[in-house]
Amino acid sequence: MSVRYPAVAGQFYASKEAELVKSIHECFTGKLGPGKLPSSLTLTHIKGAVMPHAGYMYSGPVAAHGYLACSGLKHVRLAVIVGPNHWGIGSGVATFKEGVWRTPLGSVEVDADAACALVKASGIVDFDETAHKREHSIEVQVPFLQYIFKQGFKILPLSMALQDHDTAVEVGRALAKIVRGRNDVLLIASSDFTHYEPHKDAERKDLELVKTVLELDVDKFYTVLRRLDVTACGYGPVACVTTAMKELGATEAKLLKYATSGDSSGDYSSVVGYASVIFT
Numbered sequence: 001m002s003v004r005y006p007a008v009a010g011q012f013y014a015s016k017e018a019e020l021v022k023s024i025h026e027c028f029t030g031k032l033g034p035g036k037l038p039s040s041l042t043l044t045h046i047k048g049a050v051m052p053h054a055g056y057m058y059s060g061p062v063a064a065h066g067y068l069a070c071s072g073l074k075h076v077r078l079a080v081i082v083g084p085n086h087w088g089i090g091s092g093v094a095t096f097k098e099g100v101w102r103t104p105l106g107s108v109e110v111d112a113d114a115a116c117a118l119v120k121a122s123g124i125v126d127f128d129e130t131a132h133k134r135e136h137s138i139e140v141q142v143p144f145l146q147y148i149f150k151q152g153f154k155i156l157p158l159s160m161a162l163q164d165h166d167t168a169v170e171v172g173r174a175l176a177k178i179v180r181g182r183n184d185v186l187l188i189a190s191s192d193f194t195h196y197e198p199h200k201d202a203e204r205k206d207l208e209l210v211k212t213v214l215e216l217d218v219d220k221f222y223t224v225l226r227r228l229d230v231t232a233c234g235y236g237p238v239a240c241v242t243t244a245m246k247e248l249g250a251t252e253a254k255l256l257k258y259a260t261s262g263d264s265s266g267d268y269s270s271v272v273g274y275a276s277v278i279f280t
Contacts (some may be wrong), residue, residue, distance in 0.1 A: 002099030002129065008136040009104055012055045013143060018214050024147045027060035032259055033063055036213045038071030038148045045280045046070055047250050048187035048241050050213065051144075052274035053137040053234070058261045059192065059274040063144060065257035066276035071148040075184050078111050078154055079145050080175060082237035083137030083190035085161035089209025090131025092162035093171055095119065097127040101139070101155060105146040111154035114178060118156065122174035129236065131159045137190040137234060144230060163236025172218075172243025180248060191239035193273035199262045205230050206255050206273040207258060213238060213277055214253045232273075245279040253279045 009015040014023050026035050036165045049066045052059035070076075085094070119125050132138065138157045145153065158171070179185045179262070193209065194202035205228045209249040210219040218239050225235055245253070262268035 001098075004099060004101045004128070004129070004132060006103055007134050008139060012136055012140050015104055018150040020104045020143055021075050021147070023056050023060070024143060025165070027056060027064040028068060030061050032061035032263055034068045036068070038068055038147070046073055046186070046278050047248060048189070048245050048279040049276040050191060050238055050241070050275060051141060052187045052192050053140045053190045054192055054272060054274065058264050060274070062257045062259050062274040062276050065147050066278060067144045069278050070186060071258060073186060076149055076153050077184040078156060078179070078182070078186070079116060079184065080156040080158065080179070080187045081138045081141050081190060082158045082160065082188065082240050083135065084163065084237060085135055085232050086137065086161045086233065087130055087134050088161055088162070089134065090159070091126035091128040091153045092160070093125045093161045093167065094128035094131035095125055096129055096132055096157050101142055101157070102147065103143050105141070105143050108142055108146065108269045111156050113128055117178040118158070118174055121177045122171055124170055125158070125174065131161070132157060135159055135185050140258065141188055141190055160236045160240065165218070165239065168236045168239035169218060169243050169266060172240040173247055175240070175248030176244040187244055189234060189237040189239050191232055192252060193230065193232045193275055195233065195272050196270045197233040199260050199268035199271045202260055202271050202273045203258070206275060210255055210258065210275050210277065213242055214255060216250065250279040253277055
């Protein structure tokens, strides 16, 4: 069995189980977080989300808003996580054929059947473990999922080095095709937004781009992305999941939280933007 070991444990998040649980707990209860821990409230109308993927001390509280909303979902058996390929290693769009992903909270199995179905449904997705070996954008979502869902779910990781409009739409439609009719699936787009600009500039650009996501308008999303030169690293995954959401009948998206790294560090001169969005 193939094992994907953590690439950024001890960097983006704690490498020890007790420390990691404590830090996730603080993401929920800290000043930028939602202010409460996951509940048992059933919210079956959530179909997907956009989550940030920086170090937990910076983006974790923003992600916690989304994961709090998702925590009420019952019987999630598959979490599809679509993230950018920051390293440019491996295939342009790559999934993981089989095996487990390991974190300090334990191991999560890859849904081999879903991975095979996706490769079959799309002519652009390949099996390529090398694309995932060093990438953090998908990895940092897994401990949050383990925290809120415990056990019993599998993941379908999807890494995108190719993030153009046509690729994102094609893959989004393929994802929708393989999960249509299932009520036990959560789709997550992993992305940070503007990188290394003053806080006010980042916030202005990011909120205009997020507005197109809330409208579920992928064409407009790419138009605003180019016009404002928004340096969102996971724009392809966001467009991909937005496409899938529309295909699956989502009618609404909601921004739960926006913040920048400056809100955590106190340095607003050069920040990274983070947003948490849910699709219903």
